[in-house]
Amino acid sequence: MTRNGNTRSSRKLTARTADIHVLYEASVQSAEAYxxxxxxxxxxxxxxxxxxxxEDFCGTARLCCEWVQENSDVEAWGVDLNPKVLEWGQKNHIPVLEDNASRVHLLCDDVRTAKTPPVDILIAFNFSYYIFKERATLLDYFKTTYNNMVGDGILFLDMFGGPQAYNNVIEPRLIDDEITFDGVELPPFTYVWEQAKFNQINHHMTCYIHFKFPDGTKKNRAFRYDWRIWTPPELTDLLYEAGYKDVNFYLQRWDDEKDDTDDTFRKRKHYNDLDAWFGYIVAEK
Ligand SMILES: C[S@@+](CC[C@H](N)C(=O)[O-])C[C@H]1O[C@@H](n2cnc3c(N)ncnc32)[C@H](O)[C@@H]1O
Structure with missing residues (x-):
């Protein structure tokens, strides 16, 4: 249901009717948890x-919108290079905010040059900074994030690792039905994460997101990513070099009773737990 109480029924979910941005958000974003x-x-x-x-690399700006909707006295800036994805956020998410919409600012720009007022926190999620494959380029980007925040600002990044990160993988996951942020009833579907190519020498990888629907139709290669997988020590070194004073990793452990990861991301100085893990990097000015 939307914040103003409206729910819209989606048509039958097939490759022809599905909207890839709705599927993407339901599959890989968790705005409330962020x-x-x-x-x-x-x-x-x-x-x-x-x-x-x-929010750098904000895509549809779901996080900016959700945060502003939850808090009456905050302001968010979203930056993305792709005008189409920003237009999608503008058309679908911004109207949900009604009077709060004036506190979200979307900029179609490169994260390395976009000018915004200094902020308390800067976020780059869903591994977006992996597009920077050269050390010098990533260092420049981290310096830019530093300069775009207030004196006690904090940078949040995410990353994945473990032996499975350095291999070819095809991983399907059933996504439950839900009512989206925009109030659309979204039926269940299958999200498939594919690590299609990985070069052990330079850590360059090509990944895809595919979607499969209950009627047997598919959206193959709905999203493609050409990345370099950075390791925790490389990222730590670069963040300190960019000027950050304190860099920490927040990770989950495996819970044998639940047969799943535990619920909370905690600061860890030692980690040797999972074959495939996802975590957050918190860099403090
Ligand atoms: C993996 S998506 C991430 C979307 C969103 N942050 C999320 O958490 O799901 C990466 C986004 O980064 C944008 N992008 C890529 N290079 C960029 C750059 N140099 N400056 C701004 N945006 C960029 C793309 O247009 C795309 O929307």
Whole structure:
């Protein structure tokens, strides 16, 4: 249901009717969990409320919109190079915000040059910074994030690792039905993550997202990513070199009883747990 109480029925979900941005958000984004994490870590570290946020590589800007909708006195900036994906966010998410829409600013620009007021936190999620494959380019980007924040700002990144990250993988996952942020009833479907190519020498990889629908139709290669997988020590070194004072990794452990990961991402200095893991990097100015 939308915040104003409207729910819209989607048509039967097939490759022909499905909207890839709706499928993407339902499969790989968890705006509520991101918000819980960034607010928890920022408040604990800075002993003040979080007021401003910039989301680099924001895509449809779902996180900016969700955060502004939940908090009446905050302001968010989203930056993405692709006008089409920003237009999608503008058309589908921004109207849901009604009067709060004036506190979300979307910029069609390169994250390395986009000008925004200094923010409390800067976020780059879903591994987007992996597009920077050269050390010097990633260092420049981290310096830019540093300069785009206030004096006690915090940068949040995510990453994945473990032996499985350095291999070819095809991983299907059933996505449950849900009511989207925009109030659309989304039936269940299957999300497939494919690591199609991985070069052990330079860590360059090509990945795809595919979607499969209950009627047997598919959207193959709905999204493609050409990345370099950076390792935790490489990222730590680069972030310190960019000027950050404290860099930490927040990771989950395996819970044998649940047969799944535990619920909370905690700061870890030692980690030797999972074959495939996902975590957050928190870099403090
Ligand atoms: C993997 S998507 C991430 C979307 C969103 N952050 C998320 O968490 O799902 C990467 C996005 O980065 C954008 N992008 C790629 N290079 C960029 C750059 N140099 N500056 C700004 N946006 C860029 C693409 O247009 C795309 O929307």
């Amino acid at each position: 918000i819980e994490l960034i607010e928890r870590i920022f408040k604990r570290s800075r002993k003040r409320d979080l007021k401003t946020l910039r």
